Amino acid sequence: MRKKLIAGNWKMNLTRETSASLAGEVRRFALERKADREVLLAPPFPYLEAVRAAIEGSLVLLGAQDVSPHAPGAYTGEVSAEMLLDLGCARAIVGHSERRESGETDAIVRGKAKRAADLGLGIILCVGEREEERLRGEEKRVVERQLREALSGFSGRDAEEKLVVAYEPVWAIGTGRTATARDAEEMHRFARGVLAELFGEGAAHSIRILYGGSVKPSNAAELLAKDEIDGALVGGASLDAASFAEIISS
Ligand code: PGA
Numbered sequence: 001m002r003k004k005l006i007a008g009n010w011k012m013n014l015t016r017e018t019s020a021s022l023a024g025e026v027r028r029f030a031l032e033r034k035a036d037r038e039v040l041l042a043p044p045f046p047y048l049e050a051v052r053a054a055i056e057g058s059l060v061l062l063g064a065q066d067v068s069p070h071a072p073g074a075y076t077g078e079v080s081a082e083m084l085l086d087l088g089c090a091r092a093i094v095g096h097s098e099r100r101e102s103g104e105t106d107a108i109v110r111g112k113a114k115r116a117a118d119l120g121l122g123i124i125l126c127v128g129e130r131e132e133e134r135l136r137g138e139e140k141r142v143v144e145r146q147l148r149e150a151l152s153g154f155s156g157r158d159a160e161e162k163l164v165v166a167y168e169p170v171w172a173i174g175t176g177r178t179a180t181a182r183d184a185e186e187m188h189r190f191a192r193g194v195l196a197e198l199f200g201e202g203a204a205h206s207i208r209i210l211y212g213g214s215v216k217p218s219n220a221a222e223l224l225a226k227d228e229i230d231g232a233l234v235g236g237a238s239l240d241a242a243s244f245a246e247i248i249s250s
Contacts, residue, residue, distance in 0.1 A: 002208050004224060005164060005231035006248050007040040007063060007124060008238030009093060009212075019047035023054035025241040029248065030060050038231070039248060040091060041238075045079055048087045066099060067092035067121065069111030081119040091122035093233075095150060097170045106149035114153040117162040124164045124210070124233065125150055127191070131171035140190050143167065147194050156199040165209045166233040167191060172213025174235060181222045181229070184211045188228035217246035224250050 014022065023041055030039045042063035043051045052062050068078035084092055094116065095109035109125070116123050127146040129139035151159065167187050172178050179187070188209045196204035211223050212233030223229050237243040 002206065002230045003036070003038055005038040005040060005208055005210060006244075007042060007091075007093075007166075007210065007231065007233045008244055009065060009096070009233055009235050010041070010043045010239060011065070011098070011235060012044055013239055014043065014047065016047055016050050019043050020050040020054045022239070022241055023051040023060070026244060027055050027058045027060050029241075029245045031058060033249060037248060042091075042093055048084075048089065052088050061090040062088050063124070064089050064092040065096070067094060067112050067116050067123075069108060069115050071115075081116045081121045085119060085121055089121065091124055091164065092116055093124045093126060093166075095126045095146070097126060097128060097168060097173060106146060109146075109150045110152060113150050117154060117158045120162075122162045122164065124166050126166045126168050126212070126233070128168040128170050128173075128213070134169065134171065139169070139187065143187060143191055144194050147191060148198070151198060154199070156203045159195070159199045160203045160206055163207055164231075165191060165195070165207060166212045167209060168212035168233060170213075174214070176214050178214045178219050178223075179211070181219075181226055184223060185226045185228045188226075192228065215247060217243050217250070220247040220250035 040061040040063045041051055042065050064084045068080050072080045094112040113123050127143050129142040133139055133142050169179050191209055192204050195207055208230035210231040210233045211229050215232040215234045216237045
């Protein structure tokens, strides 16, 4: 049984103070829930420590929004997997479409994913087609390419232990438009098939595939009810404690 994971991607929002107080609220309602869901918060890098302190000793996991593909050294502005582990991060998001938009290639995503996994840091690998690709009927080809390219250095064991995939159709991110639960489910099934070709049926069955793109309280229950949808990567709605709480309990 794959445990559902609800991850909040705060993007470039909040302050040190509001990060800590939102994390405290998430901690409180995560505690009230039975341990049938994993909850992860991915604040901006400068607030990782404040969020870490606010969730310490709880089951809420700490995540980062990105990770460098490089070993520590002369890389101005980058944050290494070692640093994230040092801060208590369980996972880093890699290949988010907002980073791909600013020039992050499949090869860079592969470097980030591989280095994180080698160091023992989990990842949430984001894949998803743009609107024009879906209109051309290329969405599966795009998702397959992104998965194969990003994971080409992964062993089955890396994949089973370190990998979570997030299917995020680019046209659904921050737009209020969501894939229908049925379309999302179809893509998740397809993606799991690609994972099975790469790593075998057993591993593919154990890897969680989250859905992301305008997940909100009004659509979360329907999406999360699907067997193939193992959780959600939530942007906008994770910035509001009440909305995020509702999604967690959906
Ligand atoms: P959204 O963002 O929920 O605001 O659409 C999701 C994401 O980018 O991970």
